[in-house]
Amino acid sequence: MITLEMQLDGASFETAGEASSRVKKVLQQIGVPGDVTRRVAIAAYEAEMNVIIHARRGIMTALIYPDRTELTVADEGPGIADISLAMQEGYSTAPDSVREMGFGAGMGLPNMARCSDEFDIETVIGEGTKIRMTIYHEKRP
Amino acid sequence: MTGVSPYMPGYFHSVRLTAHHCKGCVNCIKRCPTEAIRIRGGKAQITEARCIDCGECIRRCPNHAKTAYTDCLDDLARYKYNVALPAPSLYAQFPPHTPVNCITSALNKLGFDEVFEVAQGAEIVTLAIRDYLKRSDIKRPVISSACPAVVRLVQVKFPELIEHLLPIDAPVEVAARIVRTERSRELGIDPDEIGLWFITPCPAKMTAVRQPLGSEKSNITGAIAISKIYGELLKALPSSAEQCSGRRASWVGVGWAVAGGETTAAQIDHSLIVHEIHSVAEVLEQVALGKLKHIDYIEALACASGCIGGPLTVESRFVAEQWMKKRLKDMRSEDTAKGIVARQGYDEVAELGVNERRAIEPRPIMRLDDDIFKAMYKVEVMDKTLGKLPGLDCGSCGSPSCKALAEDIAQGTASETDCIFRLREKVRDLAQEMVDIAQKLPPSLGKDNSKTGREDDK
Numbered sequence: 001m002i003t004l005e006m007q008l009d010g011a012s013f014e015t016a017g018e019a020s021s022r023v024k025k026v027l028q029q030i031g032v033p034g035d036v037t038r039r040v041a042i043a044a045y046e047a048e049m050n051v052i053i054h055a056r057r058g059i060m061t062a063l064i065y066p067d068r069t070e071l072t073v074a075d076e077g078p079g080i081a082d083i084s085l086a087m088q089e090g091y092s093t094a095p096d097s098v099r100e101m102g103f104g105a106g107m108g109l110p111n112m113a114r115c116s117d118e119f120d121i122e123t124v125i126g127e128g129t130k131i132r133m134t135i136y137h138e139k140r141p
Numbered sequence: 142m143t144g145v146s147p148y149m150p151g152y153f154h155s156v157r158l159t160a161h162h163c164k165g166c167v168n169c170i171k172r173c174p175t176e177a178i179r180i181r182g183g184k185a186q187i188t189e190a191r192c193i194d195c196g197e198c199i200r201r202c203p204n205h206a207k208t209a210y211t212d213c214l215d216d217l218a219r220y221k222y223n224v225a226l227p228a229p230s231l232y233a234q235f236p237p238h239t240p241v242n243c244i245t246s247a248l249n250k251l252g253f254d255e256v257f258e259v260a261q262g263a264e265i266v267t268l269a270i271r272d273y274l275k276r277s278d279i280k281r282p283v284i285s286s287a288c289p290a291v292v293r294l295v296q297v298k299f300p301e302l303i304e305h306l307l308p309i310d311a312p313v314e315v316a317a318r319i320v321r322t323e324r325s326r327e328l329g330i331d332p333d334e335i336g337l338w339f340i341t342p343c344p345a346k347m348t349a350v351r352q353p354l355g356s357e358k359s360n361i362t363g364a365i366a367i368s369k370i371y372g373e374l375l376k377a378l379p380s381s382a383e384q385c386s387g388r389r390a391s392w393v394g395v396g397w398a399v400a401g402g403e404t405t406a407a408q409i410d411h412s413l414i415v416h417e418i419h420s421v422a423e424v425l426e427q428v429a430l431g432k433l434k435h436i437d438y439i440e441a442l443a444c445a446s447g448c449i450g451g452p453l454t455v456e457s458r459f460v461a462e463q464w465m466k467k468r469l470k471d472m473r474s475e476d477t478a479k480g481i482v483a484r485q486g487y488d489e490v491a492e493l494g495v496n497e498r499r500a501i502e503p504r505p506i507m508r509l510d511d512d513i514f515k516a517m518y519k520v521e522v523m524d525k526t527l528g529k530l531p532g533l534d535c536g537s538c539g540s541p542s543c544k545a546l547a548e549d550i551a552q553g554t555a556s557e558t559d560c561i562f563r564l565r566e567k568v569r570d571l572a573q574e575m576v577d578i579a580q581k582l583p584p585s586l587g588k589d590n591s592k593t594g595r596e597d598d599k
Contacts, residue, residue: 034301
């Protein structure tokens with residue numbers, strides 16, 4: 001198992017994508033199929049962006065096994081008031097300033113759920129959110 | 142290199158090394174976008190499977206040790222009928238007051254029976270792009286496949302993006318296909334007796350001739366570097382425009398020479414233009430993360446400024462760009478005045494299979510081992526090794542960066558002492574140990590002796 005742990009800082013747009021790129025690179029190095037690597041990369045990137053847009057800070061942990069990748073992104077942030085609403089495409093609580101930059105289109109959580117095989121979300125208002133995603137390395141049929 | 146995929150013999154490459162010119166400096170290895178070069182035995186060594194023939198190393202080498210293999214005019218003798226296929230970027234090597242007609246008749250003087258502008262192929266591809274983007278079953282953003290170096294970059298570094306590549310042949314292939322079919326029919330000669338020569342601004346196109354991307358077999362016979370014939374072309378330029386037979390391409394196709402020309406021609410609203418291979422890689426990384434979904438088309442070109450900045454051109458890309466822009470402006474008004482319009486349809490080529498190109502295969506190079514367990518072990522070794530390296534990325538070890546050296550060590554093709562800083566540390570430790578040992582006296586020698594010895598020194 002390979003463990004990658006990366007710090008994420010809220011509002012640090014200039015480093016957005018670095019953590020997900022690192023996970024992606026390792027998957028390429030161990031020879032995970034391209035489309036699977038892409039799903040992990042997109043899921044990781046969306047989670048990374050959520051922390052940057054909404055939270056103060058967070059940690060992304062990637063546990064890479066031969067057959068699967070487990071991504072955990074835990075943040076210290078506002079939490080999600082209504083998860084089912086947040087899971088709807090196009091729903092976003094991102095401020096206008098962020099949306100004008102092309103972020104916060106309300107596709108983050110639905111995208112993560114679509115890309116992962118197992119998806120789990122825990123949230124406490126005023127404390128933070130923890131998202132757990134598992135993606136299996138075998139190609140989807 | 143056991144179980145490593147990178148080395149796949151049999152690849153043709155235009156980019157070559159002239160060993161006796163190579164001083165083993167690190168300029169080329171640091172610039173290579175796929176980290177394909179290492180210095181071994183004091184000379185640059187290209188890993189074939191990684192090389193995408195972009196020509197960055199040719200541009201970079203101060204000793205001109207890196208060259209591009211292209212065909213030469215002598216090769217024309219082997220064919221009955223020879224056609225020059227000038228890239229639009231050839232026109233940018235001449236000031237705008239030199240008409241395209243003059244340039245093409247100069248090519249005729251060099252021994253070509255006919256000149257067929259690649260810009261005409263570009264006009265057709267322009268139309269095909271427009272039609273392709275109307276489809277709803279395609280992966281967006283679509284990435285242009287006109288630049289063979291970009292296509293190979295996707296194959297080796299972004300295999301997950303292969304489905305985004307435009308599945309239409311490059312303009313030069315389309316042009317070649319038209320000429321070969323039409324001339325063999327009109328002139329009644331065997332298609333194999335027609336020599337089709339691409340006048341190329343870059344080595345990537347030369348490689349594409351020998352090793353086609355997509356099509357089963359290239360329709361082009363060979364490629365001749367613009368820089369190779371530029372001198373003769375200059376001498377052959379007629380003072381006034383001579384009559385040029387055949388269809389003349391409009392500004393739409395000629396504009397492809399400069400970055401942005403392709404999207405301007407195809408009139409794509411949500412397009413992104415990126416040129417220079419490292420910048421292209423950055424944009425592709427964003428596509429790989431699922432960004433840029435609002436973009437329909439990415440015009441990606443390996444050379445800064447586009448084909449006019451190709452490593453086998455002669456004029457500075459800044460001068461060439463200014464000349465080309467002026468030429469295009471003049472052409473637009475001239476075309477309107479003379480009633481020259483770009484092609485409106487490509488029915489005659491559709492049957493030639495523009496849309497039926499073979500899928501482009503991924504050629505991933507990142508993988509450390511075919512066995513996932515071994516690969517995972519190597520990732521760990523890399524990580525540990527990297528922590529011990531100085532992180533200066535000096536290149537003195539012969540690998541482009543500390544990260545690349547760590548990878549080479551994990552692969553067993555380099556060792557830690559290749560790093561001059563690690564080597565120096567080891568020498569220091571060894572020296573320290575020697576001093577320590579030297580200070581240890583055998584029990585038979587008394588301590589008093591050494592003390593008095595030292596006092597005597599004072």
